[in-house]
Amino acid sequence: MDDALIPEGAKRCGFPTFMIGIVIVGAVLLWGVYAMFLCWFKGLNQTNMNDYYGFALWIWADLAVIAVGGGAFFTGLLKYIFKVDELKNIINFAVIIGFICYSSALLILAIDIGQPLRGWFIFWHANVHSMLTEVAFCLSCYFAVLTIEFIPNILENRQANKVPFFHHLAHNMHGVMAVFAATGAFLSFFHQGSLGGVAGVMFGRPFAYREGLLIWPWTFFLFTWSAAAFGPCFTLLVTKITEIITGKKLVGDKTVHLLAKISGWMITTYIIAKIIDTIYWAWVTVPSMGFKLSHFYSNNGFYGYWILITEVILCGVVPGLLLINKSTRENPATRTIAIILGVIGVCLNRWVMVLQIMAVPVMSFDTWALYIPSWQEVATTILPVAYGIILIAVAYRYLPVFPQELELNKSADAAAQN
Amino acid sequence: MIENKKAHKFGMVIDLDKCTGCGACMVSCMAENNVPFKEDESNKKDSITWMRVYRLTNGKSFPETQIAYIPRPCQHCGGIGDHGHSPCVSVCPATATDYGYDTGIVSQIYTRCFGCRYCMGACPYHARYFNWWDPKWPEGMENYLSPNVSPRMRGVVEKCSFCYHRYQLAREQAIVEDREIEEMEYQTACTTACPAGAIVFGDLNNPAHKVHQIVKPDPHPDPLNHKVVGKSRNPKVFRLLERLGTNTKVYYMSDREWVRKAGDNYLKGEWENVKTHHGASSSHG
Amino acid sequence: MKIDRRSFLGLGLGAAAGIALSPVGVKLTDDSSIWTQNWPWTPVPEDGEITYDRSVCSLCPGACGISVRKINGRPVKIEGLDDYPINNGGACLHGISGLQYLYDPARIKTPLKKTGNKFEKISWDEAIALVAQTLGKIRESGTPESLGLITGADSGSMAQLFARFMDAFGSPNTYTMPSLESNLALTAAALHGADRRLGFDLDHSDFILSFGAALIEGWGAPVACIQANASRCERKAKLVQVDYRLSNTANTADKIIAVKPGTEADLALGLCAVLLTKAQISTGRLFGDVNKFAFATMVVKEYTPAKVEAITGVKAADIEALAMEFIKAKAPVAVPGKGRGDVGQSLREFAAVQTLNALAGRLNKEGGVFVMGPADYLNFPENVMDEVAEKGAGKDQLAGSVNELVDTLEKNGGLSALFIYNANPCYVLSNPEKVKAAMDKVGFKVSFSSFMDETALRSDVILPASIFLERLEDVVSGAGLAKTVVGLCRPMVKPVFDTKHPGDALILLAQAMGHSIAQSFAWESYDSCLGEVAEKIWENLSGDGYVVIDDRPPAGTPATDFSFLASGPKAAEVMGEGDYTLVPVDKMRLAGGSMASSPFAVKTVSDKVISGKYSVVEINPATAGALKDGDVAVLKTAMGTAKVKIGFNEGIMPGVIGMPRGLGHAFNNPYVAGKGVNVNDLIGPVIEPGSGLDAAFGVKATLSKA
Numbered sequence A: 001m002d003d004a005l006i007p008e009g010a011k012r013c014g015f016p017t018f019m020i021g022i023v024i025v026g027a028v029l030l031w032g033v034y035a036m037f038l039c040w041f042k043g044l045n046q047t048n049m050n051d052y053y054g055f056a057l058w059i060w061a062d063l064a065v066i067a068v069g070g071g072a073f074f075t076g077l078l079k080y081i082f083k084v085d086e087l088k089n090i091i092n093f094a095v096i097i098g099f100i101c102y103s104s105a106l107l108i109l110a111i112d113i114g115q116p117l118r119g120w121f122i123f124w125h126a127n128v129h130s131m132l133t134e135v136a137f138c139l140s141c142y143f144a145v146l147t148i149e150f151i152p153n154i155l156e157n158r159q160a161n162k163v164p165f166f167h168h169l170a171h172n173m174h175g176v177m178a179v180f181a182a183t184g185a186f187l188s189f190f191h192q193g194s195l196g197g198v199a200g201v202m203f204g205r206p207f208a209y210r211e212g213l214l215i216w217p218w219t220f221f222l223f224t225w226s227a228a229a230f231g232p233c234f235t236l237l238v239t240k241i242t243e244i245i246t247g248k249k250l251v252g253d254k255t256v257h258l259l260a261k262i263s264g265w266m267i268t269t270y271i272i273a274k275i276i277d278t279i280y281w282a283w284v285t286v287p288s289m290g291f292k293l294s295h296f297y298s299n300n301g302f303y304g305y306w307i308l309i310t311e312v313i314l315c316g317v318v319p320g321l322l323l324i325n326k327s328t329r330e331n332p333a334t335r336t337i338a339i340i341l342g343v344i345g346v347c348l349n350r351w352v353m354v355l356q357i358m359a360v361p362v363m364s365f366d367t368w369a370l371y372i373p374s375w376q377e378v379a380t381t382i383l384p385v386a387y388g389i390i391l392i393a394v395a396y397r398y399l400p401v402f403p404q405e406l407e408l409n410k411s412a413d414a415a416a417q418n
Numbered sequence B: 001m002i003e004n005k006k007a008h009k010f011g012m013v014i015d016l017d018k019c020t021g022c023g024a025c026m027v028s029c030m031a032e033n034n035v036p037f038k039e040d041e042s043n044k045k046d047s048i049t050w051m052r053v054y055r056l057t058n059g060k061s062f063p064e065t066q067i068a069y070i071p072r073p074c075q076h077c078g079g080i081g082d083h084g085h086s087p088c089v090s091v092c093p094a095t096a097t098d099y100g101y102d103t104g105i106v107s108q109i110y111t112r113c114f115g116c117r118y119c120m121g122a123c124p125y126h127a128r129y130f131n132w133w134d135p136k137w138p139e140g141m142e143n144y145l146s147p148n149v150s151p152r153m154r155g156v157v158e159k160c161s162f163c164y165h166r167y168q169l170a171r172e173q174a175i176v177e178d179r180e181i182e183e184m185e186y187q188t189a190c191t192t193a194c195p196a197g198a199i200v201f202g203d204l205n206n207p208a209h210k211v212h213q214i215v216k217p218d219p220h221p222d223p224l225n226h227k228v229v230g231k232s233r234n235p236k237v238f239r240l241l242e243r244l245g246t247n248t249k250v251y252y253m254s255d256r257e258w259v260r261k262a263g264d265n266y267l268k269g270e271w272e273n274v275k276t277h278h279g280a281s282s283s284h285g
Numbered sequence C: 001m002k003i004d005r006r007s008f009l010g011l012g013l014g015a016a017a018g019i020a021l022s023p024v025g026v027k028l029t030d031d032s033s034i035w036t037q038n039w040p041w042t043p044v045p046e047d048g049e050i051t052y053d054r055s056v057c058s059l060c061p062g063a064c065g066i067s068v069r070k071i072n073g074r075p076v077k078i079e080g081l082d083d084y085p086i087n088n089g090g091a092c093l094h095g096i097s098g099l100q101y102l103y104d105p106a107r108i109k110t111p112l113k114k115t116g117n118k119f120e121k122i123s124w125d126e127a128i129a130l131v132a133q134t135l136g137k138i139r140e141s142g143t144p145e146s147l148g149l150i151t152g153a154d155s156g157s158m159a160q161l162f163a164r165f166m167d168a169f170g171s172p173n174t175y176t177m178p179s180l181e182s183n184l185a186l187t188a189a190a191l192h193g194a195d196r197r198l199g200f201d202l203d204h205s206d207f208i209l210s211f212g213a214a215l216i217e218g219w220g221a222p223v224a225c226i227q228a229n230a231s232r233c234e235r236k237a238k239l240v241q242v243d244y245r246l247s248n249t250a251n252t253a254d255k256i257i258a259v260k261p262g263t264e265a266d267l268a269l270g271l272c273a274v275l276l277t278k279a280q281i282s283t284g285r286l287f288g289d290v291n292k293f294a295f296a297t298m299v300v301k302e303y304t305p306a307k308v309e310a311i312t313g314v315k316a317a318d319i320e321a322l323a324m325e326f327i328k329a330k331a332p333v334a335v336p337g338k339g340r341g342d343v344g345q346s347l348r349e350f351a352a353v354q355t356l357n358a359l360a361g362r363l364n365k366e367g368g369v370f371v372m373g374p375a376d377y378l379n380f381p382e383n384v385m386d387e388v389a390e391k392g393a394g395k396d397q398l399a400g401s402v403n404e405l406v407d408t409l410e411k412n413g414g415l416s417a418l419f420i421y422n423a424n425p426c427y428v429l430s431n432p433e434k435v436k437a438a439m440d441k442v443g444f445k446v447s448f449s450s451f452m453d454e455t456a457l458r459s460d461v462i463l464p465a466s467i468f469l470e471r472l473e474d475v476v477s478g479a480g481l482a483k484t485v486v487g488l489c490r491p492m493v494k495p496v497f498d499t500k501h502p503g504d505a506l507i508l509l510a511q512a513m514g515h516s517i518a519q520s521f522a523w524e525s526y527d528s529c530l531g532e533v534a535e536k537i538w539e540n541l542s543g544d545g546y547v548v549i550d551d552r553p554p555a556g557t558p559a560t561d562f563s564f565l566a567s568g569p570k571a572a573e574v575m576g577e578g579d580y581t582l583v584p585v586d587k588m589r590l591a592g593g594s595m596a597s598s599p600f601a602v603k604t605v606s607d608k609v610i611s612g613k614y615s616v617v618e619i620n621p622a623t624a625g626a627l628k629d630g631d632v633a634v635l636k637t638a639m640g641t642a643k644v645k646i647g648f649n650e651g652i653m654p655g656v657i658g659m660p661r662g663l664g665h666a667f668n669n670p671y672v673a674g675k676g677v678n679v680n681d682l683i684g685p686v687i688e689p690g691s692g693l694d695a696a697f698g699v700k701a702t703l704s705k706a
Ligand SMILES: Nc1nc2c(c(=O)[nH]1)N[C@H]1C(S)=C(S)[C@@H](COP(=O)(O)OP(=O)(O)OC[C@H]3O[C@@H](n4cnc5c(=O)[nH]c(N)nc54)[C@H](O)[C@@H]3O)O[C@H]1N2
Pocket: B098, B099, B100, B101, B102, B103, B104, B105, B107, B109, B111, B112, B113, B171
């Protein structure tokens, strides 16, 4: 039925099967959209946020998707600037995942602000001292870059590509993509960093505050680093999931191993920096403000040392080691475990840097604040996931996302034909 | 804005031994500043109270128990080194909250705020409140609203302004009469309401003002922590979370050591060393 | 023209680019943000000229001077009036919220008549005619004494106007709600003679011994007391608080004497005994000779330090030391009336404390207790009484106090009509269910309320009163203040609804009734009546806004009659059984009496007092058993059961449960009503013989997890 749109030679499931999947995920999407409109028309009283929890569940989701979306800029950087050509086999997909992550992040921000129609004040009345201003500018610009990076892939659609203008446009855009990749990497470096800065500059919040370099707190660098380190894990994870769902091998092992290796080394170096940062913060920064480390991990019903250990050791050191070690890296089971742990680790880091900050009491007579999100928050947080699934499904179906797909599935197709 | 010699630095000192926790300051503030109210205000985490009176105890059992009430307006932080980069002002992406270098007042422009709430996260005093709901008054009750402070719309942050409109009214009068503002001409609504006389408000930069005389702010940075400026040289006076370098303009006063200690966080043994240290100048006589 | 794909795309892209580059987008974006700044549902207060007007707050007996800020004549803010002799610029949170009462959703907007279970709007003419007609019939039937009046205050022209009406009508059945003022008057009557008021000169005392008086939580004239306490701190005058919980007053005290609830009188008598033995106060020094030897003998025998220790829990040595410290101070004063000193009080306790003052020679001394005459500034013309009136007014009262009245009415009835002015007995008195049952026994109830409160809801006709911001009235200080100030409450705004000054309503009613009653009320309006009856001070009153009648100790030392205490009255026993004693707790931020709190006041209340729909009760963790902080628990007393939340409080005596007073209202103001329980629902009245007071300071209770 939609055969004319499907990439040449590719095998896709029947249209009705595809639509059933889309409708199911679409229902979840609509639930999220409904919640989104509730938040817009009735206001943020639809959430369980409060004056202690000014940032809550979906801001965590926002930071988390941006972090895991870091696979796009980092893969692009490696491919186009450092000319790691092997990554051409996954770059399209990395860009799509990045596009989904960043568009989701912007959507979440549009729901999150109390006065969505004034959102543009952040550009118009920009305060250059604010990390959030930096985030807004870089995020928007980088989203534009991702769109530009995504366009050639869209134009490679079988029908679109028949239009000579689009054909040439796509071709020429590929040619200049290095420029965009470089811009993207630069912008991404800054907004990932400034997101880290958002927490790090809050000198009124000892749990968040970090000393740093010039105007940038250490979290600025740690966020960029961790996004670069764990972003590829997410790219690999989504690739793996897509492979399972489609029942096809889509990216060659060589590419996967290479990206996993790079990720492994990035994670390992990041986690060393993170451990040094944590130790310095715990031994120097925090005591200078009158706090002991235990203050942040006791006297409450949720946040214990477990969260620190899980983030740093279980979901940081462990995946790092698993991925730099050749045998565990190339073993699909241990690699998958490492990738999953890595994604959890970076998400947990963002959780801590958003939600735990708000929960920790600062004044000596204040108390821990715990918070449970409302269904509207959960729905709007799941909304991007549903949207992402649909976009990936559509892109996979109609665009030549994976250059190796045909080659890798030749034998399987042949077997099927027999 | 350029700092000039005549710059004011408005601030207050609240005597916690006088404060009875009566709540008059809270209500005076709400009535003065058109603060709305909801049917259920018992969840204090979404209850807009520009002035909030915290209650703390010494943790001992009856009859040794002691209570202290800590009224907490916005602290009008001057930020590290008192350079005007308050925790909240420095983070606001849209410049919807600003530091007045000539008054020391941290303003809030409701119509510019787009409700990102970053400032709330940055403020360790929970002095900022978000309008989660549209403000609503029972039919007819909006008749008592004051035009000097515009009612806020849903989706923006609000906080204590040190009753800035009272400053504006006083300043206008002073300008018309070509003179300086008198101490008693500009007083905040919480100060004038307090039946116990626990709050003293004025210009910390003006030695003739009572607040200056009580606080005796040290003009030099604290030698123990260079982020801190304006530490009180009065041994009974302290600020909340002074060590963070927020450089607040709301000072507190108490004869009770446990109350002064509760104003900040101290590691074991630190308080014993710190409690006698009150500003740089006192250490050289 | 054929539109192929390419030209279509080109057109689309071109249009998009065109719109993007045109000012339309910017304009729409800008407009939309401006719209969010001008949402039509966010009110825009009208601007105008600022003026200030002065008046007096009469929300509570404090009688503070207030300054009302207006914009083009529209009141926008109430603040304390500088240099006013009572409150000196200060005001309490209830007074500052005054404007919220003006527009309170529970206000009664027109006269109402009850038909079946529903109120029906009627005109003022109809309402007055209806009441006049019904009362006329009662008078015709020759039982004018069956008209009752329950009123809040009994000072000032409005109180006298109501008394005058009752007199002219022919009924002695006027009852005053218990208040600190009335309890002090009763004490003075028992000890020093009728028609006296007691004032405590806290401003000049150097040693205040407070028997649980919540001096900074609404006792007496709240702002005046808070200021007296602040000045006490500055003067380094001592406050010793006798209490069973760390009230805010106890917290500012130099010393707390922890006593078992309800044993304050025993402690006071124990102190008297020490003074008589140790301090060698000869009975000869006691003024007045009525039963002083009998008293001295009794107290020295029955209230030895050891015995008092056993009753109160205060160590004998501490009792002796306290008595000696008290007598050695330069200007000591003992203050009775735990909490706000209004409900749940006993004459035994008030008398014991006042006797301590008498023994220490503190009557009519600076810094002591002033035994003052009535505030005599009003001159009403002679009442015109016809025969019916003479006969009825000469009859005996149905009961000795409002509590006894409730008892009598509930059991036997006895009133055919009842006026209620300035009172909400169906909320304020212990066991309100019984009060309601008593009310139901009265055929015709006329309320002069401004708000549809628990009592107004049970009335047959409501003649809605304008509130203090809408009316002229003389407001006399009292409530334990050691000075007499008459202030002038002035209308700050025209009545917002179709209400009248209750004085005008009464005058209209009297005139509608005709005959001698009309002759007694031959004024054009309340305003002209006030000008006439207050003529003596009117010039100063209307000019300055207040007149200080006296603020010096009265001359001489009044005699003391010791008979009441010499008769050895017994302490009231609390009702019921249980491991705990439940006591009401007065909080400054919650109005407890006839006045309900404002939305602002309720908003300030801690989540350790109200939590959602629950009252939070204070309990010492040491005696909480299996209950944890924040648990929902069932509180049971002989009177009733309530679900409450547990709030741990180290500052309350183990075994005592403190429950906030002023919650559990049931009327149409969602900001104030429907929160928590009315503590009075759980407490049964225990009527003290000899005084008629409800002396139930608490009740035995059990607590279990819900
Ligand atoms: N989005 C949005 N933006 C707005 C508005 C809006 O409604 N929406 N309103 C606009 C309007 S009407 C105005 S007036 C502006 C106000 O905007 P600004 O004028 O920028 O801000 P303010 O905080 O009111 O005051 C500015 C500074 O003046 C200082 N100041 C006070 N007194 C004196 C003095 O005597 N001398 C000197 N040198 N400084 C003094 C204060 O401390 C403060 O720091 O904002 C405009 N911007």
